[in-house]
Amino acid sequence: xxxxxxxxxxxxxxxxxxxxxxxxxxxxxxxxxxxxxxxxxxxxxxxxxxxxxxxxxxxxxxxxxxxxxxxxxxxxxxxxxxxxxxxxxxxxxxxxxxxxxxxxxxxxxxxxxxxxxxxxxxxxxxxxxxxxxxxxxxxxxxxxxxxxxxxxxxxxxxxxxxxxxxxxxxxxxxxxxxxxxxxxxxxxxxxxxxxxxxxxxxxxxxxxxxxxxxxxxxxxxxxxxxxxxxxxxxxxxxxxxxxxxxxxxxxxxxxxxxxxxxxxxxxxxxxxxxxxxxxxxxxxxxxxxxxxxxxxxxxxxxxxxxxxxxxxxxxxxxxxxxxxxxxxxxxxxxxxxxxxxxxxxxxxxxxxxxxxxxxxxxxxxxxxxxxxxxxxxxxxxxxxxxxxxxxxxxxxxxxxxxxxxxxxxxxxxxxxxxxxxxxxxxxxxxxxxxxxxxxxxxxxxxxxxxxxxxxxxxxxxxxxxxxxxxxxxxxxxxxxxxxxxxxx
Numbered sequence: 104x105x106x107x108x109x110x111x112x113x114x115x116x117x118x119x120x121x122x123x124x125x126x127x128x129x130x131x132x133x134x135x136x137x138x139x140x141x142x143x144x145x146x147x148x149x150x151x152x153x154x155x156x157x158x159x160x161x162x163x164x165x166x167x168x169x170x171x172x173x174x175x176x177x178x179x180x181x182x183x184x185x186x187x188x189x190x191x192x193x194x195x196x197x198x199x200x201x202x203x204x205x206x207x208x209x210x211x212x213x214x215x216x217x218x219x220x221x222x223x224x225x226x227x228x229x230x231x232x233x234x235x236x237x238x239x240x241x242x243x244x245x246x247x248x249x250x251x252x253x254x255x256x257x258x259x260x261x262x263x264x265x266x267x268x269x270x271x272x273x274x275x276x277x278x279x280x281x282x283x284x285x286x287x288x289x290x291x292x293x294x295x296x297x298x299x300x301x302x303x304x305x306x307x308x309x310x311x312x313x314x315x316x317x318x319x320x321x322x323x324x325x326x327x328x329x330x331x332x333x334x335x336x337x338x339x340x341x342x343x344x345x346x347x348x349x350x351x352x353x354x355x356x357x358x359x360x361x362x363x364x365x366x367x368x369x370x371x372x373x374x375x376x377x378x379x380x381x382x383x384x385x386x387x388x389x390x391x392x393x394x395x396x397x398x399x400x401x402x403x404x405x406x407x408x409x410x411x412x413x414x415x416x417x418x419x420x421x422x423x424x425x426x427x428x429x430x431x432x433x434x435x436x437x438x439x440x441x442x443x444x445x446x447x448x449x450x451x452x453x454x455x456x457x458x459x460x461x462x463x464x465x466x467x468x469x470x471x472x473x474x475x476x477x478x479x480x481x482x483x484x485x486x487x488x489x490x491x492x493x494x495x496x497x498x499x500x501x502x503x504x505x506x507x508x509x510x511x512x513x514x515x516x517x518x519x520x521x522x523x524x525x526x527x528x529x530x531x532x533x534x535x536x537x538x539x540x541x542x543x544x545x546x547x548x549x550x551x552x553x554x555x556x557x558x559x560x561x562x563x564x565x566x567x568x569x570x571x572x573x574x575x576x577x578x579x580x581x582x583x584x585x586x587x588x589x590x591x
Contacts, residue, residue: 143175144546147249147256147275150180151200151241151264153187159282159377159462160262161187166355168193170539179256181248183241198244200237203230233307239314242266249273258546265315270557276549277556278324278542283332283459283480284339286312288382291456295381295415316340321557324549326542328352328460329481335459350541351484352460353533358442359469361526365446370401372508373448373472375463376408376416384454384477384498385410386419389430391454391504393423399512404430405448407441445470449518450511453482456498461485465533468492468525473518475507485533492524 148168153161168178169191180187180195184202189195201213201223213227222243229236246268249259253274261269261279269277289309296302319325319340325347327333333349336342372392376385388404395402409432410416420430436444445451451467457480458464464485467474476486479498489495494511496503511518 141547143177144257144543144550145255146171146176146178146546147259148178148180148262149241149245149260149264149269150182150187150262151237151245151266152185153180153182154185159460161185162462163280163282163352164262165189166535167352167539167542170535171543173536174539174543176543181245183237183244196248198241198248200240200244201226203227203236233304234310235308236311238264238266238311239268240266242268245269246273249275258549260542260546265318267314267318270318270321270555272555276324276553277322278326278545278549279319279322279556280326280328281319281332281336281340282328283457284312284319284335285309285315286339287335287457287459287480288380291381318556322346323552323554323556324348324545326350326545329484331481331484332459335480348541348545350538350545351533352462352465352538353535354462354465354469354529356469356530356534358438359445359466360442361471361522362443362446365443367449368447369449370399370403370512371405371448372402372450372452372512373405373445373467374407374452374454376406381415382456384456384479386415387499387501388452388454388504389416389419389423389425390501391508392429393425394501394505395509395512396425396429399509402508402512403428405444406430406432407434407436407444408432409434442470445472448472450475450508452504452508453477453486454498454504455479455482458482464493465529468522469529471522471526473511473521474525475504475511477504487525487528492528493521 148164150160150164153164164180164182164187168180168189171178172191172193178193180189180193181198182195183198183200184205186195186197201217203209203211203213203226205211210230213223218224222240226236226240229239242264243266245264245266249256250273256275259273259275259277261277263279263281265279265281269279286309289305289312292305292309293302296305316339319336319342322342323346325336325342327336327347327349328351330349333344333347336347337344374385374388376383385406392402392404420426433444445467451463451472451474453461453464453467453474453476455461455477459481461476461480461482464474464476464482468486474486474493476482476493476495477498478495483495486493486495494507496507511521
């Protein structure tokens with residue numbers, strides 16, 4: 104969320120319904136709201152940011168909405184810029200912001216005629232003072248929109264907005280996905296801040312996390328994507344454990360699949376990095392590549408994403424003399440091109456210091472590409488045990504990364520074994536169809552309870568620090584420097 108957005112590439116056509124309601128959008132009238140056995144549900148899926156080419160929120164909305172629709176539910180996505188790409192005829196209702204972080208003019212000042220109401224003024228004022236306004240301002244716009252359409256939805260599903268506007272009665276029960284607490288990102292960036300001025304800037308940018316913490320404690324139904332994220336939500340946000348359900352997400356295993364016709368490129372290592380921030384650990388992978396190339400000059404890295412021009416990754420590349428073809432960045436690729444890029448690699452790598460789930464790990468494994476991954480956050484829940492389905496290394500350890508990458512590049516039989524085992528693990532545990540089934544079960548539980556967000560409060564007593572949380576803090580010691588972030 105705190106990186107410059109990648110070029111979105113070609114967008115697919117998406118249906119847009121800006122005010123007729125879900126019944127009209129699906130060609131039949133909406134029935135009465137409320138629980139009714141296993142009848143199809145009318146779902147409003149909210150996303151304040153939906154770019155499927157940068158970060159995980161857009162990927163989540165795209166695939167979950169499609170699979171919920173395949174189960175027979177009537178899903179309408181309500182989102183702001185960058186708008187999500189949707190499949191399977193799922194309609195999109197655009198709830199536009201002022202799009203203050205769009206490329207090529209992020210942190211822009213809108214023209215006078217662009218202002219529509221006081222929410223727009225609040226959005227600009229927060230940006231001008233160094234804060235990130237979108238979770239709050241989207242929640243206020245979403246509240247106004249949902250109340251105007253009261254009775255059209257059975258359940259409202261918020262994708263990590265956690266804004267004040269979503270508290271109270273919205274006309275239907277609220278389920279909220281928290282992929283991981285953004286307080287983790289804040290903690291890691293503060294640890295990497297070079298001076299007091301930078302620390303002050305980080306604190307102001309992440310001021311919205313105070314709101315998210317207050318809102319999270321008042322939510323009746325929270326969905327998260329991994330056990331480690333659940334632990335962080337309990338500890339960092341103070342949410343009562345009994346209100347949290349884990350539903351793993353996954354890969355699109357039809358798209359992300361092996362294809363022997365794609366030629367393997369000797370020495371190719373592929374990674375996805377949606378943000379040039381310490382959390383993603385890309386700077387440690389660059390250092391590992393420098394170590395690796397002293398013994399294997401064919402080793403080279405392809406990064407799906409782009410670094411800040413003078414950010415920590417660009418500085419590391421210059422520091423280690425990795426010009427030319429040693430490190431290449433790609434952006435604006437289509438889904439098919441991205442999958443083929445992973446298929447062509449001898450090794451995929453996830454070097455993150457922390458992940459709430461790690462879609463890149465699941466997607467790489469689904470192609471049958473062998474994986475080197477850290478043990479940061481929920482990554483081991485996805486990648487499996489070291490030596491069985493991946494090679495696992497401690498987060499932030501460039502030497503261990505170099506050793507694991509070198510071993511896989513040198514051992515073809517190990518690559519074949521780990522690649523096949525990784526694909527089997529994803530098929531068994533991490534598919535979007537399974538995610539949709541688990542999410543629909545939680546919707547029905549929320550309907551049975553029917554308690555609006557904010558009408559009762561979870562305990563504010565934080566849980567004892569979990570081993571996972573302590574490990575995350577121990578890893579938060581990078582030395583990167585970076586400029587002011589722009590959101591994905």
